[in-house]
Amino acid sequence: MNVYEAAIKRLNIIFDKFNYVYVSFSGGKDSGVLLELCAKVAEERGVRFGIFHMDYEAQYKMTSEYVERTLERFKNKADIYHVCVPFKVTTSTSMFQSYWRPYEASKQDLWVKKPPVYAMTEKDFPFFSDKLWDYDFQDEFGEWLAAKYKSVCCLIGIRTGESLNRWRAVHSDRNYRVWEGYSWTNTAKKCVAAYPIHDWAVEDVWTANAKNRWDYNRLYDLFFYAGVPLHKQRVASPFLGEGMEAIHLYQVIEPDTWGRLVGRVNGVNFAGLYGGTTAMGWQKITKPDHFTWEQYMYFLLDTLPEATRKNYLDKLATSVKFWKERGGCLDEDTISRLKEAGVKIEVGGTTNYKTTKKPVRMEYQEDYTGKNFKDIPTYKRMCVCIIKNDHLCKYMGFSLTKNELERREAIKEKYKDL
Incomplete structure (x- = not known):
């Protein structure tokens, strides 16, 4: 059995056991492949599923275009949850701001892009409050659906090859919050989380896209042309600490978007100049000799x-x-x-x-x-x-x-x- 067949088998197990299944779709390569797999299984079984997209506002235009055409393609087969809410999001670009808020009403003039007309806002979620971080919101969203459907599973496109922490999340012998003995699941919440493509390599992702002629985020083509290795190509919030090394790519790939980012969150230009250098804590930092x-x-x-x-x-x-x-x-x-x-x-x-x-x-x-x-x-x-x-x-x-x-x-x- 190859990883494609294993993922299909896992998805069938999930659809057998849960009343409702939805995919957490970021617009990246991994969640995109997982969405295509889920849609294939759901169509074969003749059932609907959900697509959950947290819109961070400040992102590549190509990512937004890919998300929008994908949600349009599946709108008759899936329930669309395109979320545009002002939850708190960590930023590592500034010493003055520890977080920022996508689609914050008071900063509408600075928005990098406008939300689509069909987007769900904070008014659609009774649990929303200004204290929620983005990761809190996604947890509570799952619990909200679990209260409605009773038996719910969220499909997440993480791969253990991405980091040691992700590998541990699946393979650690101390994992005890697993559903029915499957190590690729987590039952920390009422909404069970599952990782059907956890054992895929990045090459498997692109092989699946090519063989099945699936649509994907064309931003990855530009990453490739820019010389970014396959294993370092990421689509995420540009202000996170993990993105500092590559934030400068916005200037080259989408200069118009870069111009909006600079005015959106404090310190973005500095991060673009010095992200990935010792000036922002990367590589080997040193201190003045006269200091301990x-x-x-x-x-x-x-x-x-x-x-x-x-x-x-x-x-x-x-x-x-x-x-x-x-x-x-x-x-x-x-x-x-x-x-x-x-x-x-x-x-x-x-x-x-x-x-x-x-x-x-x-x-x-x-x-x-x-x-x-x-x-x-x-x-x-x-x-x-x-x-x-x-x-x-x-x-x-x-x-x-x-x-x-x-x-x-x-x-x-x-x-x-x-």
Whole structure:
């Protein structure tokens, strides 16, 4: 069985078991192929399905054109959820803004593009609030459909070859939130998530497009002509940290769109000039010789607006306390390297986390040159976060904040009786 046949088999399993199935369609190559596969299976079975597209407003014109012609092609076979709402979206282009909002009413004059006339807005979703981030919205959208159809599955086009985190999401032996034993699913919410093309390589995606003569986002042709390798071709929000290295391509591929982006979010032009360089925390960063990393961190913090500085200091205080009192989980190899380097550490025996690693308590270090740099609490790592405009401090391992956790618990309470 090849990966195409395996994906078809998985989709048939999903359609057998769920009352309603919908595809999360971004306009990228992976979700596009998954949509075509889902449409094929649904047509063979004579059933409707849903297509969910979160419109981020600030994107390549070619992506919007591909999305619009695809939704038009499937409008008689699928329920279309073209979402244009002002949820919060992370930005790494600015030290002043930690997020921006697509289709924010007060900034209509600055919109990169207008929403289509058939788009769904915040008025269509009773659960919407100004506090929602984009990833919150997509979770709550799934729960909203689950309340309506009872048994719902969301198809997501992630491939494990894209990153280690995606590989872990499917193959980790500690995965326990799986549906009926299938490792390519997740039951963290009432709406089950499934990854039918998780084992596809990027070459499989383009082979499927060619063999089946499927439509695709023509932006990828221009990426190819521009010399961007297949494995680095991404279609995503241009202001995310992951997109800083390639944001300059907008200037070459779609200069008109670039002109609108510059006026849409603070710091875009700087990111276009220096994204992917040490100026924005990429590659190997250095510090002035007369500073320690701790001193350099405070120097960088002093250049920031008050609210931004306080955010980073709060994250730092939380991290320092965590490593002193609870400790981070490290593997035996990293623990040995720390001991060899003369770092004073205290290794615990057990942890509440589901891991074979051991909890290690330690003070913040200046720098660490061994493997797993991102796992060790250092002031240099904090400097990287500041330079990257990583307001959430993902580089330091932070996830949900207290407010976000409280919001999640409120959602669980709201839907517990459904």
